[in-house]
Amino acid sequence: MLIRHGMNQLTLLNNVRNSGTLASSSSAVLRRQHLLIRCLSAHSYNSGGNNRWQETKPSMEADADNILRAITPVLDPTKHKGQAGKVAVIGGCREYTGAPYFAAISALKIVSLILLDIALTGADLSHVFCTKDAAPVIKSYSPELIVHPILEESYSVRDEDKGNVSRKVVAEVDKWMERFDCIVVGPGLGRDPFLLDCVSEIMKQARQSNVPIVVDGDGLFLVTNSLDLVSGYPLAVLTPNVNEYKRLVQKVLNREVNDQDAPQELLSLAKQFGGVTILRKGKSDLISDGQTVKSVTIYGSPRRCGGQGDILSGSVAVFLSWARRLNLGAEGNLGISTTNPTVLGCIAGSALLRKAASLAFENKKRSTLTTDIIEHLGKSLEDICPA
Ligand SMILES: NC(=O)C1=CN([C@@H]2O[C@H](COP(=O)(O)OP(=O)(O)OC[C@H]3O[C@@H](n4cnc5c(N)ncnc54)[C@H](O)[C@@H]3O)[C@@H](O)[C@H]2O)[C@@H](O)CC1
Ligand SMILES: Nc1ncnc2c1ncn2[C@@H]1O[C@H](COP(=O)(O)OP(=O)(O)OP(=O)(O)O)[C@@H](O)[C@H]1O
C-alpha cells in the first residue's frame, strides 16, 4: 500500500514535470502540486507554538524523498545550456583546494543528471572563483570546471594597490553575476583579511542582483564577524558545522549552544538573522528559516571524512535554484514553512548527500573518502527520482 501510494505520488509529480515548466502548466496541475507540497510541510515545528524539541521531534522530519521528487526537473531533451542551473563557488586559496572543488563538482554532477547530453549542455555550469595559487590545482582536478584565478591575498598586494585590486576583483565577478542561479561563498576560502574584504563586496553585489548565497566554511567566519552581509536577506543560506554554529550562537544570541532545545535555538537564530535559512549540520541536520524547523535524519555514514560539508553546500545551491524556479506559493494558498525554496533546497541537499554517503560507505567502509561519496550522488538521486 505504501509502495503504491509512493508510486502514485511519483506519477503525479512526473506528470507535473512532464507537462513542461510550471509557468506553462495548467493551474489545476499547479494546485495539485501545491497541495502535495503542503501535505509534506504539514508537520513541522512552527514558531507560533509552544512545542518543545522532545515533544515534536518525530513530526519535524522532512519528507525529503517527496521534496526531492517535487523539485528535481525531468530529463528534458529540449533543455539547452544554462537552463539546468549555473552555480559559482567563491573559494580556494593556497591552503585549501579540495573544498571548492568538492562543492563545484557536486553541483556540476547534480545539474548534469537532468541533462541528456552533457557534451552539448554540461559545459559552463559550475564556476570557481579562487586565488591565483589555487587555480591551476583546481583546474587539474577537473577540466569541466570553469576556474577564475582572480582573488588576491594580502601577501601578494602592496597596501597602496589594494583599492584598485579590490575594485578589479569585484568587477570581474560582477561581470558573471547575472548568469548565476546561486553562489556558494566560503569552501576553502581562507581567512586573509584583504581577500575577505573583497568577498564582502562580492556578496553585496550578489544581494543587489537577488542572487541566492549559500555561505559555508570560511564564509561563515566572515559572516559571523559581519552579520549585516546576510542579515535580512531571504535568499541567504548558512550551513554551519559544529564549530561554525557555536561561533554564530555566541555572536548572535550571546550565549553558549543549548543542545536540550536545539530546534527552538535554531529558530531564534534564524529569526534574529532576519529570516535567513540556517542548516545546522550534525548527527541529524536541522533546518530553519525563522518560521519553521525541519530535520533530516536519513541514515548517512559513520565516516566523518573532510569535505562532506562541501558536497552539501554545492548540492544545496543547485536544489534551491530548482525550488526557486517552481515559484511555490505563487497562488498564495500554501503553508509558509516548506514552500520556502531555501528550506526545500537544504532538505533536498541534505537528503541526497546523506544517501550518497550511505551508499559509498556500503562499498568502501572505513576507507570511504569524499570523492567516493561524490561518485554516488548520481545513484542516490536516481534511486529517488528515476530518469
Ligand atoms: N580538502 C579541503 O580543502 C577541505 C577544506 N576545508 C576548508 O577548511 C576551512 C576550515 O574549515 P573547518 O571545517 O576545519 O573549520 P573550523 O572552524 O572547524 O576550523 C578548524 C580550526 O582551524 C582554525 N583556523 C582555521 N583557519 C584559521 C586561520 N586562518 N587563522 C586561525 N585559525 C584558523 C579554527 O579556529 C579551528 O580551530 C574551510 O574553508 C573549509 O571549507 C574543509 O571543507 C574540509 C576539506
Ligand atoms: N555525527 C554525524 N552523523 C551522521 N552524519 C553527520 C554527522 N555529522 C555530520 N554529518 C553529516 O555530514 C554532512 C557534513 O557535515 P559536517 O559536520 O561533516 O560538515 P563540515 O565539518 O562542514 O564538513 P567539511 O569537512 O566539508 O568542512 C552533514 O550534512 C551531516 O548530515
Ligand SMILES: [Mg+2]
Ligand atoms: Mg565545512
